Amino acid sequence: MENSVQSFFKLSETIACSVCRQNIVLYEPAKSEYVVCPSCFSYLHIFTRAETRLNRKLEKPKNAPVLKLGSTTNIHGVDLKVIAYLEKKEAETIYCWREYILTSHDKGYVTLAEFNGHWNFIAGEDFLPDYKQPTSYGVSVDYKEVEYKLFNRYSPKVTAMLGEVDWNVVNEKVKATEYIAPPFMVVKEVINKSQNLTNYYIGEYLSKDEIATAFNLDKSSLPEQIGIGANQPSKAYDRWMSSLKITGIAIVAVLLLHLLFGAVKPEKELINDDFLITYDAKAGADAFKSFITPSFVIEDESSNIEFDIASGVDNNWLETTIVLVNEADNRTWEVSKGIEYYHGVEDGESWSEGSTRESVLLSDIPKGKYHLNVYPSSGDIYRNNLYIRATTNVSMIRNTLITILLLCIFPAICWYLMRNYEKRRWNNSDFSPFVNGD
Structure with missing residues (x-):
């Protein structure tokens, strides 16, 4: 040269x-x-x-x-x-x-x-x-x-x-x-x-x-x-910026897939009714008579079902076991869910806890004709209603959000490494933006 x-x-x-x-x-x-x-x-x-x-x-x-x-x-x-x-x-x-x-x-x-x-x-x-x-x-x-x-x-x-x-x-x-x-x-x-x-x-x-x-x-x-x-130059900064770009693209893809699945398999309501329930004194404390819902059909090869249950409990509780029955082969899927709601006044301050509504999900249900066997129980023997709403192909926004949160872990780690690198750089300066060890 x-x-x-x-x-x-x-x-x-x-x-x-x-x-x-x-x-x-x-x-x-x-x-x-x-x-x-x-x-x-x-x-x-x-x-x-x-x-x-x-x-x-x-x-x-x-x-x-x-x-x-x-x-x-x-x-x-x-x-x-x-x-x-x-x-x-x-x-x-x-x-x-x-x-x-x-x-x-x-x-x-x-x-x-x-x-x-x-x-x-x-x-x-x-x-x-x-x-x-x-x-x-x-x-x-x-x-x-x-x-x-x-x-x-x-x-x-x-x-x-x-x-x-x-x-x-x-x-x-x-x-x-x-x-x-x-x-x-x-x-x-x-x-x-x-x-x-x-x-x-x-x-x-x-x-x-x-x-x-x-x-x-x-x-x-x-x-x-x-x-x-x-x-x-900071390789940690470059890695952080790259992770932001890649994660941003991945999040957009996840959201698009969520919307696509919702369009291909839209939600469908199977049951939406308020059922009369009756206390069963012969069956023992808290027991109510079981009942069977009208039949319904699931048309997709594999679906989820979300059950929303509600009842106007007041300073009391209600629990129900729901058994999903396939009418062709008698296969069953069982879930249990309770609701409770309490409130009162203590030291002049009102308080409340619980809710009169809850939900529970079943996944991977094959197509077919079904009904529900419902077994309620409650601490209120005068409770006389149980609302049930069953919906198939429920949008799994929770899973989507969890996926997005998991995707954010890598850029979060990259950000931490980048920030640590910058703190070490600015340790050589009297004008560090990282004050009091931040």
Whole structure:
């Protein structure tokens, strides 16, 4: 890759360090105004190829650059050359990171920033063809109709450097603010606050694989990733969004099937009557005489039957056993259901519990001619009526709702994992939306 893009850049030159007299390689001479001697780490101001002056002394870099100075690459279709390596720290903290300055043939500088093994490709207005000035709203900015949330504010300080740049990068005073909308971020820099010079840059998260491929490196040679990057894309978020889409489609399909079954097998009323019941003193306490309902026909091969029973019990109960009898082969299906309703006044407050109506369901009833044998009993020997309504092909909305709830379990799990991932991301920020452990 280097050979294919080297022709876009001028050949390197050397100058002598004015402090230790060692040769310094200039990787992009036309863009060299400040340079660091790799021997004595003097930060030099270049006036001519023969004259450099000491600006200040810098510390020796704590780490060797993993991206070689002078190496070339192509990112987003643009040929780039690495011309500087900087080690920075946040003022009055222990947070340190590394930045590589890359130059293009005609689009200016870009930065590859690495913190805890997480990489960001950061470019400004000159590099981005569709750049639009972000709109600031204090705790967020809007860039291309996307909201970027405030993640960090800091004052960066250069502690070590190798290579060259065309501006006084070491001595400039910067107030930086980062806003994130993974995998992108907006970086706001206020340079030399008294002059109120504000620049915006757009950062894009790059994976270790992308960096290794771009520079033809072994991925194991890159810094190990620690934690979650500020704008690292979340696979948990992608999985949650996919689960929402898939679950939404599944729920629509379930509802359509429910409506289709209702249209193909509409409900049909088999019995709807109020039956007279009589207390049977000979049969023992609470027993009432049994009775048989008129016959009815189930026409579908397999159906359900729902029985609604009701009676005007008052501070009492009624229970009935219903036996469904197939008149052709005497096969039977039996269900029992009770109703009870109590009410009163206690400590001046009225109360009530129970109901005078209940329902019970039988499933998988074959076609045929049927009647009901009904065996009622009640604590009220004067109870004289029992309402029964039998309906076949009842719409199973309950089953449909249960199915929908089960379908929602997977996206709920995905949401929890996504939220946990975001909480871990925002643990690195003083502006976390997750307050008090929420």
